[in-house]
Amino acid sequence: MNKIKCIIVDDxxxxxxxxxxxxEKTPFLELVFSTENPILALEYIQNNGSDLIFLDIQMPELSGxxxxxxxxxxQKYILTTAYSEFALEGYEHNIVDYLLKPISFERFQKSAIKAQERFSLQNKExxxxxxxxxxxxxxxxxxxxIYIESIKDYVNIRTIHEEYIVLDTLKSMESQLPEGFIRIHKSFIINLDKIKSIGVKRVMLSDLEVPIGDSYRANLLDKLK
Incomplete structure (x- = not known):
C-alpha cells in the first residue's frame, strides 16, 4: 500500500x-501539509490530494x-482535542479515531495503525x-x-461507456483511486489495465491516445515491470 498522505490542522x-x-516517525504516513489556520487547510484540500486529516475540534475561526x-x-479524520465531551459528536462523522490531548506516541501509533487498516480494507473492498x-x-x-483528464477547475472522467464532467481536481481524484491507476502527465491519470501500447510520447488506451509527460515516463515504465 502507498503511504497515507496526512494533513495536520490545529491552532x-x-x-x-x-x-x-x-x-515523521511512522513509516506508512506522509505529511503533506500542516497549518494553524483551518481556512488554509480547506484551500489546500481543494487543490491537492490527501487521505487523512489530524484535526483539532476547537479552533477559533472554524470548528473541527x-x-x-x-x-x-x-477525507478520513483522526480528531485531536483536550475536551473529551466532543467525542460522541465527532463520531457522527467519518472518523477513524479520537485522540485526547496530551497525546502520547503510543496512543498516536494505535490510531495510525487503525487508519492503515481502514485504508487497506477500503482498497481491497x-x-x-x-x-x-x-x-x-x-x-x-x-x-x-479509461482515464481522468484535468480541465481547468473540472475533471473529465472517461469510462468505457461515457464521460462525466466533475467539479474537482486531479489531485483529489488521485487520492480516491485504488492501486492500478497512475498519473502519466500533469493533466492525465490512466487505468493501467486499459493500456494497449506505449510509444515515446503517447500511451494508447483502447482507441484513445493520451500524452506522457517527460517527468512521469520513468515511473510509468517502473509500474509496468
Whole structure:
C-alpha cells in the first residue's frame, strides 16, 4: 500500500510540532501539509490530494466539526482535542479515531495503525465511487475508467461507456483511486489495465491516445515491470 498522505490542522503550534514529529516517525504516513489556520487547510484540500486529516475540534475561526461538514466524507479524520465531551459528536462523522490531548506516541501509533487498516480494507473492498455530474450522483466502477483528464477547475472522467464532467481536481481524484491507476502527465491519470501500447510520447488506451509527460515516463515504465 502507498503511504497515507496526512494533513495536520490545529491552532496550537506546539500540538502541530508534536504531531509532525509523530508522523515523521511512522513509516506508512506522509505529511503533506500542516497549518494553524483551518481556512488554509480547506484551500489546500481543494487543490491537492490527501487521505487523512489530524484535526483539532476547537479552533477559533472554524470548528473541527464544521470543517468536516464542509469537506465531507472524501477525507478520513483522526480528531485531536483536550475536551473529551466532543467525542460522541465527532463520531457522527467519518472518523477513524479520537485522540485526547496530551497525546502520547503510543496512543498516536494505535490510531495510525487503525487508519492503515481502514485504508487497506477500503482498497481491497472498493469497486466503485460516486461523483456529481450534470446535477446527479453517478456510480462509477473503477474497472470501467479509461482515464481522468484535468480541465481547468473540472475533471473529465472517461469510462468505457461515457464521460462525466466533475467539479474537482486531479489531485483529489488521485487520492480516491485504488492501486492500478497512475498519473502519466500533469493533466492525465490512466487505468493501467486499459493500456494497449506505449510509444515515446503517447500511451494508447483502447482507441484513445493520451500524452506522457517527460517527468512521469520513468515511473510509468517502473509500474509496468
Amino acid at each position: 496550537e503550534p506546539l500540538a502541530i510540532s508534536l504531531l509532525e514529529h509523530y508522523v 466539526i464544521n470543517f468536516m461538514k464542509i469537506i465531507g466524507s472524501r 472498493s469497486r466503485h465511487f460516486f461523483v456529481k455530474s450534470s446535477g446527479q450522483q453517478h456510480r462509477i466502477h473503477f474497472n470501467e475508467i
